[in-house]
Amino acid sequence: MALLVQKFGGTSVADADRIRAVAEQVARRRRQGDQIVLVVSAMGKETDDLLRIAAEVAGEPSGREMDMLVTAGERKAVALVAMAIEGFGVPAQSFTGSQAGFLTDGTHRNARILEVGAERIRAAIDSGSVPVVAGAQGVSAEKDVTFLGRGGSDTTAVALAEALGADACELYTDVSGVFTTDPRVVSTARRMHSITFDEMLEMAAAGCPKPAMRSVEFAHRHGVRLHVRSAFTWEPGTWVVEEGPDMEAALIRSVVADLSEAKVTVAGVPDRPGVAAQLFRDLATAEVNVDMIVQNVSAAGVTDISFTVPHTDLPTAVSVSEKRIAASGATAVLSDDSIAKVSVIGAGMKSNPGVAATMFEVLARNEINIEMISTSAIRISCVIAEEAADRAVTVLHEAFELDRTTF
Amino acid sequence: MALLVQKFGGTSVADADRIRAVAEQVARRRRQGDQIVLVVSAMGKETDDLLRIAAEVAGEPSGREMDMLVTAGERKAVALVAMAIEGFGVPAQSFTGSQAGFLTDGTHRNARILEVGAERIRAAIDSGSVPVVAGAQGVSAEKDVTFLGRGGSDTTAVALAEALGADACELYTDVSGVFTTDPRVVSTARRMHSITFDEMLEMAAAGCPKPAMRSVEFAHRHGVRLHVRSAFTWEPGTWVVEEGPDMEAALIRSVVADLSEAKVTVAGVPDRPGVAAQLFRDLATAEVNVDMIVQNVSAAGVTDISFTVPHTDLPTAVSVSEKRIAASGATAVLSDDSIAKVSVIGAGMKSNPGVAATMFEVLARNEINIEMISTSAIRISCVIAEEAADRAVTVLHEAFELDRTTF
Numbered sequence: 012m013a014l015l016v017q018k019f020g021g022t023s024v025a026d027a028d029r030i031r032a033v034a035e036q037v038a039r040r041r042r043q044g045d046q047i048v049l050v051v052s053a054m055g056k057e058t059d060d061l062l063r064i065a066a067e068v069a070g071e072p073s074g075r076e077m078d079m080l081v082t083a084g085e086r087k088a089v090a091l092v093a094m095a096i097e098g099f100g101v102p103a104q105s106f107t108g109s110q111a112g113f114l115t116d117g118t119h120r121n122a123r124i125l126e127v128g129a130e131r132i133r134a135a136i137d138s139g140s141v142p143v144v145a146g147a148q149g150v151s152a153e154k155d156v157t158f159l160g161r162g163g164s165d166t167t168a169v170a171l172a173e174a175l176g177a178d179a180c181e182l183y184t185d186v187s188g189v190f191t192t193d194p195r196v197v198s199t200a201r202r203m204h205s206i207t208f209d210e211m212l213e214m215a216a217a218g219c220p221k222p223a224m225r226s227v228e229f230a231h232r233h234g235v236r237l238h239v240r241s242a243f244t245w246e247p248g249t250w251v252v253e254e255g256p257d258m259e260a261a262l263i264r265s266v267v268a269d270l271s272e273a274k275v276t277v278a279g280v281p282d283r284p285g286v287a288a289q290l291f292r293d294l295a296t297a298e299v300n301v302d303m304i305v306q307n308v309s310a311a312g313v314t315d316i317s318f319t320v321p322h323t324d325l326p327t328a329v330s331v332s333e334k335r336i337a338a339s340g341a342t343a344v345l346s347d348d349s350i351a352k353v354s355v356i357g358a359g360m361k362s363n364p365g366v367a368a369t370m371f372e373v374l375a376r377n378e379i380n381i382e383m384i385s386t387s388a389i390r391i392s393c394v395i396a397e398e399a400a401d402r403a404v405t406v407l408h409e410a411f412e413l414d415r416t417t418f
Numbered sequence: 419m420a421l422l423v424q425k426f427g428g429t430s431v432a433d434a435d436r437i438r439a440v441a442e443q444v445a446r447r448r449r450q451g452d453q454i455v456l457v458v459s460a461m462g463k464e465t466d467d468l469l470r471i472a473a474e475v476a477g478e479p480s481g482r483e484m485d486m487l488v489t490a491g492e493r494k495a496v497a498l499v500a501m502a503i504e505g506f507g508v509p510a511q512s513f514t515g516s517q518a519g520f521l522t523d524g525t526h527r528n529a530r531i532l533e534v535g536a537e538r539i540r541a542a543i544d545s546g547s548v549p550v551v552a553g554a555q556g557v558s559a560e561k562d563v564t565f566l567g568r569g570g571s572d573t574t575a576v577a578l579a580e581a582l583g584a585d586a587c588e589l590y591t592d593v594s595g596v597f598t599t600d601p602r603v604v605s606t607a608r609r610m611h612s613i614t615f616d617e618m619l620e621m622a623a624a625g626c627p628k629p630a631m632r633s634v635e636f637a638h639r640h641g642v643r644l645h646v647r648s649a650f651t652w653e654p655g656t657w658v659v660e661e662g663p664d665m666e667a668a669l670i671r672s673v674v675a676d677l678s679e680a681k682v683t684v685a686g687v688p689d690r691p692g693v694a695a696q697l698f699r700d701l702a703t704a705e706v707n708v709d710m711i712v713q714n715v716s717a718a719g720v721t722d723i724s725f726t727v728p729h730t731d732l733p734t735a736v737s738v739s740e741k742r743i744a745a746s747g748a749t750a751v752l753s754d755d756s757i758a759k760v761s762v763i764g765a766g767m768k769s770n771p772g773v774a775a776t777m778f779e780v781l782a783r784n785e786i787n788i789e790m791i792s793t794s795a796i797r798i799s800c801v802i803a804e805e806a807a808d809r810a811v812t813v814l815h816e817a818f819e820l821d822r823t824t825f
Binding site: 027072075154416 | 434437438471472474475476477479480482483484486487489490491493494496497499500501502504505510512515517538561563663706
């Protein structure tokens with residue numbers, strides 16, 4: 012008999028049919044002898060709808076009121092899921108974040124969990140009931156409702172799994188696991204049976220949207236076993252695990268493309284200490300989210316600095332940079348909104364220095380120009396033209412034999 | 419400087435424009451020096467929408483889960499109203515029923531308030547903030563979310579006004595007060611400046627839908643001054659008050675028609691003790707909500723029993739009655755779905771026995787047949803044919819000179 016925390020995202024509970032499918036699965040798992048705790052997000056696009064009406068009602072609502080508002084979505088979802096489970100003859104009880112014992116700090120919109128006092132959830136399990144916990148919410152020491160932010164339901168699930176000493180935390184999504192690359196782009200993409208925490212974090216950082224990075228970090232830190240799987244096909248998905256001895260067999264485990272960023276180049280920057288620092292201090296003050304930074308080798312006392320930012324931050328980044336060049340004596344600010352960041356990720360590359368060379372060769376052979384490069388211990392990312400993204404992913408996936416490897 | 423509890427129903431906060439109108443009014447009243455506490459219902463038809471999806475998800479959801487579900491509607495509304503008030507530059511804070519200190523019993527769907535520990539609301543007022551409290555909700559001793567039932571927001575407002583020692587409780591609706599009769603039916607209907615608690619209760623019992631009877635009873639018991647008024651025109655409405663010395667000047671203060679009921683007649687009932695008792699015990703067991711009961715004078719050892727029930731209860735009432743006639747030897751069960759109950763109400767009739775006679779004469783003169791009669795100390799109700807309802811209301815309103823009286 013296993014104790015499992017299962018998290019269902021918005022698309023998994025988007026309507027009455029989906030909610031009944033989740034409830035039926037719970038009933039089945041219970042018959043098989045497992046103890047189940049659910050964590051549920053707001054239905055479908057409900058959170059977006061709530062944000063839209065808030066914008067209609069008030070220009071800049073306070074964090075406290077936004078949190079009271081958006082957490083109503085999860086509250087509705089947990090009640091509906093609990094009654095659906097009862098409809099299958101299994102006792103169930105819904106809990107708000109506060110009722111489930113999630114004590115957080117008072118940082119509204121993006122609260123941090125301080126403590127999970129899971130006594131009520133434990134008591135519900137012991138009484139034979141299925142607890143259904145509202146994701147991404149808690150209560151502050153001031154007894155105000157708090158929201159953990161987008162993707163916070165993953166964090167709720169992982170924290171609850173840790174507090175309960177659960178055997179595993181299953182994150183149900185609309186895909187059936189973690190793939191070697193996007194199966195919509197490359198038909199030979201393969202689902203991985205397992206992936207390391209570090210690889211999962213690099214994939215999240217590289218633009219792979221699920222699961223939320225914060226929850227993976229938390230699971231990594233507390234040794235919670237994560238299982239990313241589908242609420243549509245219900246087949247076994249991908250386990251996220253500590254690195255094992257056999258993990259380095261494959262050099263590369265996935266290829267990820269991220270189209271969410273734009274590139275800014277500040278050209279002709281005087282090559283003296285502090286100029287770059289001032290630029291990035293200005294960008295930070297303006298809350299521009301800078302990702303990659305590349306500074307070209309200096310020639311003749313001037314240098315070019317390029318960096319990437321989310322599309323939405325591009326206008327601010329450009330205007331901040333233009334103000335700065337006036338002060339620093341740089342010559343121009345150029346921007347490119349049509350780029351892609353293509354990354355290859357794998358714990359195996361740590362002990363194999365040839366991966367970067369292979370990646371660059373493969374791109375060059377396919378006449379894909381590399382504009383920027385950045386690396387970590389287990390990831391290499393290249394910025395290329397947006398229109399070459401699908402082609403780059405396809406040729407890299409094949410070159411690293413991901414279509415022929417069993418993970 | 420007055421301390422006012424203002425309650426806004428669903429139509430008053432149905433969309434972003436309405437919410438901003440409520441917020442603007444709060445800002446205005448604050449500028450005039452009043453302290454304001456708001457109680458808010460779920461937006462528009464949201465509660466109905468939640469009930470509909472619950473029915474899709476599960477056949478007979480438990481009370482606990484239904485309460486968790488429906489209270490999400492008020493939670494969303496209070497957050498939006500609070501942020502709209504902040505948008506007008508006035509500090510505001512939303513509170514769930516639990517946060518506002520509403521301790522209730524554990525009767526889900528229809529919980530009773532046990533205690534209002536309004537310290538947090540008092541502290542918010544003292545800090546210069548406008549508390550916005552979710553209507554119709556509380557928390558049980560088991561820390562479960564509870565719902566006070568339909569119309570429960572009125573009760574929340576009155577109970578909060580009592581707990582805070584507020585100067586008045588303003589119940590905002592979509593009409594501008596309590597009228598001598600339905601202004602849609604009789605164009606000469608007049609808005610009353612004040613009405614007694616007893617009259618208000620009789621009007622509610624006679625089918626006038628607002629405010630909720632339970633809240634009027636509570637206000638009466640605890641001496642809370644009620645003001646029923648419009649959130650659309652904002653003009654002064656009708657005060658609900660203790661009976662004053664001048665209250666008996668007018669015999670009749672209002673004429674109300676109720677089209678929500680149907681009539682059942684059990685004919686040829688043997689006239690012996692206990693037969694009627696058995697019938698109404700059966701109806702109570704089947705949860706049929708019986709309103710008026712009339713038993714005709716017995717002739718030749720048999721009698722007819724007529725009673726009214728809500729339209730929705732009619733099929734059950736007929737089948738229960740048919741089972742009972744088989745056992746009791748009655749001859750037939752007749753039902754009529756096209757009736758109206760017309761009532762005249764006024765504290766003044768207590769000391770004037772001629773009111774009933776006048777009512778019957780007026781109806782007879784207008785060839786409106788009376789099928790059933792029931793009376794209380796300050797109300798006389800007649801069941802007539804549904805198609806005669808508007809005509810009956812018009813001629814009674816005129817006969818009792820309500821179109822010429824100032825209240």
